[in-house]
Amino acid sequence: MDQYAVVGNPIAHSKSPSIHAYFATxxxxxxxxxxLLGDEVGFEQQVRDFFQQGGxxxxxxxxxxxxxxxxxxxxxxxxxxxxAVNTLxxxxxxxxxxxxxxxxxMVRDITDNYQRTLKNKRVLILGAGGAVRGVLEPILSASxxxxxxxxxxxxxxxxxxxxxxxxxxxxxxxxGTFDIIINGTSASLSGNLPPLKDELIGDQTWCYDMMYxxxxxxxxxxAHERGADGADGLGMLVGQAAEAFYLWRQVxxxxxxxxxxxxxxxxxx
Ligand code: ATR
Numbered sequence: 001m002d003q004y005a006v007v008g009n010p011i012a013h014s015k016s017p018s019i020h021a022y023f024a025t026x027x028x029x030x031x032x033x034x035x036l037l038g039d040e041v042g043f044e045q046q047v048r049d050f051f052q053q054g055g056x057x058x059x060x061x062x063x064x065x066x067x068x069x070x071x072x073x074x075x076x077x078x079x080x081x082x083x084a085v086n087t088l089x090x091x092x093x094x095x096x097x098x099x100x101x102x103x104x105x106m107v108r109d110i111t112d113n114y115q116r117t118l119k120n121k122r123v124l125i126l127g128a129g130g131a132v133r134g135v136l137e138p139i140l141s142a143s144x145x146x147x148x149x150x151x152x153x154x155x156x157x158x159x160x161x162x163x164x165x166x167x168x169x170x171x172x173x174x175x176g177t178f179d180i181i182i183n184g185t186s187a188s189l190s191g192n193l194p195p196l197k198d199e200l201i202g203d204q205t206w207c208y209d210m211m212y213x214x215x216x217x218x219x220x221x222x223a224h225e226r227g228a229d230g231a232d233g234l235g236m237l238v239g240q241a242a243e244a245f246y247l248w249r250q251v252x253x254x255x256x257x258x259x260x261x262x263x264x265x266x267x268x269x
Contacts, residue, residue: 002031003054004248007046008061009038015262016059019241022261023253031056031249038064044071051090057248058088059241065100065130072098081137081164084130087244099247102131103138105239106182106210111142113235113256116180116206118142124178125149126194126219127185128156128168131210135184136164150174151185152194171195177202181228183209183219193218201226209233214266235259 006016012035020033036058039046043064050058060068065084069075072085073095079085085098110116123144125132128151139147147166151157154170161168171194178200185194188211207223207230220230238255246252 002056004031004033004057004059005036005050005055006033006059006061007036007038007043007050008064009040011035011037011061014061015237016061016241019238019258020245022258023242023245026253026257027245027249027251029249029251043067047071047088047096051088051096056089057244059244060086060088065134068098072096074098076100078103078137082134084134086134086240087247089248099244100134101240101243101247102236103135105241105243106135106208106233106236107138107142108243109231109233109235109239109255110180110208113239113259114206114231118144118180120145121179122177123147124174124181124200126171126181126183126196127151127187128153128160129184129186131186132184133160135182135210136160136166139182140164140166144180148174148178150194171197174200176200177205179204179206181205181207181223183207183211183217188218191218193222196222198226201228203227206230210236212237234262238262 006014017033024031068085074097076099079098079100082100087099087101089097091097121144149157149160150169150171157168205228207228209217209219210233211217212232212234223230238259242253242255
């Protein structure tokens with residue numbers, strides 16, 4: 001049976017094995033998908049060994065996405081732009097090919113599952129770290145009217161804005177309302193929010209949090225209190241997995257039913 005795995009550290013609580021098992025059943029593909037505890041010292045050798053032993057594909061997660069990027073022979077355009085790789089496979093010639101499906105997973109979640117278009121919209125992105133860098137290319141490919149990156153450390157937002165040809169701002173200097181606000185800061189992991197002005201939210205504003213949880217995230221709570229609807233990043237997690245599955249198997253699974261099921265499981269757990 002074809003073998004796949006996710007490599008990261010920590011890895012025990014990864015949801016990827018159950019997501020891919022669900023996709024495999026749904027699309028009637030015969031495969032196994034396991035976890036691999038990433039080795040800080042020997043990560044590259046671990047990856048090579050996995051493929052040497054016949055492994056077909058790897059997902060890469062924290063903290064190895066940049067190292068995976070650095071060791072690839074071939075990179076997709078979106079992986080190049082992200083500077084990070086979350087999906088690995090071997091080409092027909094045996095070269096290591098790296099892609100990044102995080103951004104497209106998020107964009108498809110927004111457009112397919114939530115029926116929101118990014119086209120011609122004023123988009124605000126909060127944060128300028130690795131997570132945001134990973135999603136910028138697919139967001140820009142969806143032809144928004146403008147993309148503004150706001151970050152606590154403005155220089156980091158400016159660096160990304162220069163590279164991706166969009167706008168940078170501090171939180172203070174943001175002006176006007178936005179159609180779509182995407183939270184990509186890691187602040188909400190610890191229950192914090194950047195200082196966001198109420199005026200950012202207008203009648204049409206819709207919010208997306210790259211984080212997810214059982215309860216509404218602090219960012220989505222902030223939006224909700226100001227009358228804006230939104231969604232968390234559970235669908236992004238499932239979406240990036242679906243795109244990886246598609247790369248490996250050339251079959252694109254349906255994500256909506258799994259997101260619904262996972263949401264229910266999170267509530268009863
Ligand atoms: P990730 O891989 O999750 O993107 P990262 O590269 O460390 O992690 O980036 C974290 C992002 O969250 C950064 O944009 C960071 O802002 P700074 O660049 O100013 O550090 C942002 N962030 C983290 N904690 C924050 C907080 N309490 N308030 C505002 N922004 C925060």
